[in-house]
Amino acid sequence: MKVAIFFGSKSDKETMKKAADVLTEFGVEYKAFIISAHRAGPLLVKTIKEVEADGFEVIIAGAGLAAALPGVIAGNTTLPVIGVPLECVSEKSNGLGGMDALLSIVQMPPQIPVATVGINSSKNAAYLALQILAIKYPELKEKLQAFRQKLAKDAETSGLDVKF
Numbered sequence: 001m002k003v004a005i006f007f008g009s010k011s012d013k014e015t016m017k018k019a020a021d022v023l024t025e026f027g028v029e030y031k032a033f034i035i036s037a038h039r040a041g042p043l044l045v046k047t048i049k050e051v052e053a054d055g056f057e058v059i060i061a062g063a064g065l066a067a068a069l070p071g072v073i074a075g076n077t078t079l080p081v082i083g084v085p086l087e088c089v090s091e092k093s094n095g096l097g098g099m100d101a102l103l104s105i106v107q108m109p110p111q112i113p114v115a116t117v118g119i120n121s122s123k124n125a126a127y128l129a130l131q132i133l134a135i136k137y138p139e140l141k142e143k144l145q146a147f148r149q150k151l152a153k154d155a156e157t158s159g160l161d162v163k164f
Contacts, residue, residue, distance in 0.1 A: 001137055003129045004051045005032040006044075007062040008069050012086050015120050016062045019084070022126035026143055028133065031056070037063070037072040044069075048076045057136075058129040061114075062122060064088040067104035070114045080132055082125045083114040 003023055007016045016032065023030045031051075035044045051059065059077065062084035063069035070083030083105035087098035098119035106116040117124040134141035 001027075001133050001140060002029045002031070002054070002056040003126070003133075004056045004059045005030055005062075006047075006059065006069060006073060007032075007034055007084075007086070008036040008038075009064070010034060012062050012064065015086055016060075016084070016122050019060050019062075019122035019126040019129075022123050023129070026130055026140065026147075028130065028140070035069075037069040038066075041072070044072060045076050048073055052077060052079065058082065058132050060084060060122065060125045060129055062086050062125075063105070064098065064101045065104075067101035070105050070116075071108055071112065074108065074112050074114045080129075081114045082128050083116045084122045084125045085116065085119045087120055 005016055005019055007013070013034070020030055020032060033047055035047060037044055048059075057079065059073055059079050059081045061070035061073050061081055064086035065088050067083070067085055070081055074081040085098050085101035085105050087101070088096075102116070102119055105114055108114050115128060117128065130140060130144055134144050
Protein backbone atom coordinates (compact mmCIF):
# COMPACT_ATOMS: atom_id res chain seq x y z
CA MET A 1 0.00 0.00 0.00
CA LYS A 2 1.69 3.12 -1.25
CA VAL A 3 0.47 6.63 -2.01
CA ALA A 4 2.46 9.34 -3.76
CA ILE A 5 1.91 12.94 -2.69
CA PHE A 6 2.81 15.72 -5.12
CA PHE A 7 2.67 19.47 -4.67
CA GLY A 8 4.13 22.30 -6.65
CA SER A 9 5.70 24.57 -4.07
CA LYS A 10 7.48 24.48 -0.72
CA SER A 11 4.81 26.85 0.59
CA ASP A 12 2.26 24.00 0.23
CA LYS A 13 4.19 21.67 2.52
CA GLU A 14 2.26 22.29 5.76
CA THR A 15 -1.13 21.83 4.13
CA MET A 16 -0.08 18.66 2.30
CA LYS A 17 1.59 17.23 5.42
CA LYS A 18 -1.91 16.63 6.80
CA ALA A 19 -2.43 13.97 4.10
CA ALA A 20 0.84 12.32 5.06
CA ASP A 21 -0.21 12.30 8.73
CA VAL A 22 -3.47 10.47 7.92
CA LEU A 23 -1.67 7.90 5.77
CA THR A 24 0.87 7.32 8.54
CA GLU A 25 -1.92 6.87 11.09
CA PHE A 26 -3.36 4.06 8.96
CA GLY A 27 0.01 2.44 8.24
CA VAL A 28 0.12 3.36 4.55
CA GLU A 29 3.50 4.12 3.04
CA TYR A 30 3.86 7.40 1.18
CA LYS A 31 6.47 9.41 -0.61
CA ALA A 32 6.18 13.16 -1.21
CA PHE A 33 7.52 15.25 -4.09
CA ILE A 34 7.69 19.00 -4.67
CA ILE A 35 7.61 19.40 -8.46
CA SER A 36 6.02 22.22 -10.42
CA ALA A 37 4.03 21.16 -13.49
CA HIS A 38 4.89 24.47 -15.13
CA ARG A 39 8.56 24.80 -14.20
CA ALA A 40 9.70 21.17 -14.28
CA GLY A 41 7.43 19.27 -16.68
CA PRO A 42 9.99 16.69 -17.86
CA LEU A 43 11.02 15.92 -14.26
CA LEU A 44 7.36 15.52 -13.31
CA VAL A 45 6.68 13.02 -16.11
CA LYS A 46 9.85 11.08 -15.22
CA THR A 47 8.82 10.98 -11.54
CA ILE A 48 5.30 9.80 -12.40
CA LYS A 49 6.76 6.88 -14.35
CA GLU A 50 9.05 6.03 -11.42
CA VAL A 51 6.10 6.16 -9.00
CA GLU A 52 4.19 3.72 -11.23
CA ALA A 53 7.20 1.39 -11.50
CA ASP A 54 7.70 1.48 -7.72
CA GLY A 55 4.18 0.12 -7.09
CA PHE A 56 2.39 3.23 -5.87
CA GLU A 57 -1.36 2.82 -6.28
CA VAL A 58 -2.90 6.27 -5.72
CA ILE A 59 -1.61 9.81 -6.21
CA ILE A 60 -2.62 12.87 -4.20
CA ALA A 61 -1.72 16.15 -5.89
CA GLY A 62 -2.09 19.58 -4.34
CA ALA A 63 -1.89 22.78 -6.36
CA GLY A 64 -2.91 26.41 -6.19
CA LEU A 65 -3.72 29.17 -8.66
CA ALA A 66 -3.89 27.62 -12.17
CA ALA A 67 -3.55 24.23 -10.44
CA ALA A 68 -2.26 22.31 -13.44
CA LEU A 69 -0.37 19.71 -11.40
CA PRO A 70 -3.21 17.20 -10.73
CA GLY A 71 -4.35 17.32 -14.35
CA VAL A 72 -0.87 16.95 -15.79
CA ILE A 73 -0.30 13.97 -13.51
CA ALA A 74 -3.65 12.43 -14.52
CA GLY A 75 -2.75 12.90 -18.17
CA ASN A 76 0.44 10.89 -17.67
CA THR A 77 -0.84 7.93 -15.62
CA THR A 78 -3.82 5.65 -15.25
CA LEU A 79 -3.45 5.62 -11.46
CA PRO A 80 -6.26 7.36 -9.57
CA VAL A 81 -5.36 11.01 -8.94
CA ILE A 82 -6.95 13.00 -6.13
CA GLY A 83 -6.59 16.75 -6.53
CA VAL A 84 -6.34 19.12 -3.58
CA PRO A 85 -7.04 22.73 -4.54
CA LEU A 86 -4.80 24.96 -2.45
CA GLU A 87 -5.37 28.50 -1.35
CA CYS A 88 -2.38 30.57 -2.39
CA VAL A 89 -1.11 32.47 0.64
CA SER A 90 1.64 34.38 -1.12
CA GLU A 91 1.55 38.16 -1.03
CA LYS A 92 1.57 37.93 -4.83
CA SER A 93 -1.58 35.77 -4.90
CA ASN A 94 -4.71 36.88 -6.65
CA GLY A 95 -6.91 36.73 -3.56
CA LEU A 96 -9.42 34.20 -4.90
CA GLY A 97 -9.15 32.03 -1.79
CA GLY A 98 -8.46 28.81 -3.67
CA MET A 99 -11.56 29.00 -5.88
CA ASP A 100 -9.34 29.37 -8.95
CA ALA A 101 -7.53 26.14 -8.04
CA LEU A 102 -10.78 24.33 -7.25
CA LEU A 103 -12.28 25.20 -10.62
CA SER A 104 -9.07 24.33 -12.46
CA ILE A 105 -8.86 20.89 -10.88
CA VAL A 106 -12.53 19.95 -11.00
CA GLN A 107 -12.99 21.00 -14.65
CA MET A 108 -10.84 18.32 -16.26
CA PRO A 109 -11.46 17.41 -19.90
CA PRO A 110 -13.42 14.24 -20.71
CA GLN A 111 -11.60 10.92 -20.26
CA ILE A 112 -8.91 12.36 -17.91
CA PRO A 113 -10.64 12.61 -14.50
CA VAL A 114 -9.20 13.94 -11.28
CA ALA A 115 -11.14 13.27 -8.08
CA THR A 116 -11.29 16.59 -6.26
CA VAL A 117 -11.68 17.40 -2.57
CA GLY A 118 -12.33 20.75 -0.91
CA ILE A 119 -9.92 23.66 -0.76
CA ASN A 120 -6.92 22.81 1.46
CA SER A 121 -8.55 19.44 2.32
CA SER A 122 -5.50 17.24 2.03
CA LYS A 123 -6.76 15.15 4.96
CA ASN A 124 -9.89 14.26 2.97
CA ALA A 125 -7.69 13.41 -0.01
CA ALA A 126 -5.86 10.93 2.21
CA TYR A 127 -9.12 9.42 3.48
CA LEU A 128 -10.29 9.01 -0.12
CA ALA A 129 -6.98 7.37 -1.02
CA LEU A 130 -7.49 4.98 1.91
CA GLN A 131 -10.96 4.09 0.64
CA ILE A 132 -9.57 3.37 -2.82
CA LEU A 133 -6.84 1.17 -1.35
CA ALA A 134 -9.33 -0.59 0.95
CA ILE A 135 -10.95 -2.15 -2.12
CA LYS A 136 -7.81 -4.27 -2.48
CA TYR A 137 -6.56 -4.51 1.11
CA PRO A 138 -9.01 -6.08 3.62
CA GLU A 139 -6.87 -5.10 6.62
CA LEU A 140 -7.14 -1.45 5.62
CA LYS A 141 -10.88 -1.81 5.09
CA GLU A 142 -11.17 -3.12 8.68
CA LYS A 143 -9.18 -0.15 10.01
CA LEU A 144 -11.41 2.27 8.12
CA GLN A 145 -14.56 0.57 9.38
CA ALA A 146 -13.31 0.77 12.97
CA PHE A 147 -12.39 4.43 12.44
CA ARG A 148 -15.88 5.21 11.10
CA GLN A 149 -17.51 3.38 14.02
CA LYS A 150 -15.47 5.49 16.42
CA LEU A 151 -16.53 8.66 14.58
CA ALA A 152 -20.18 7.63 14.87
CA LYS A 153 -19.83 6.83 18.57
CA ASP A 154 -18.07 10.12 19.25
CA ALA A 155 -20.83 11.98 17.39
CA GLU A 156 -23.53 10.21 19.39
CA THR A 157 -22.02 11.14 22.75
CA SER A 158 -20.68 14.63 21.98
CA GLY A 159 -24.05 16.31 21.56
CA LEU A 160 -25.98 14.74 24.45
CA ASP A 161 -25.13 17.17 27.23
CA VAL A 162 -24.17 20.50 25.74
CA LYS A 163 -23.31 23.33 28.12
CA PHE A 164 -23.20 26.98 27.11
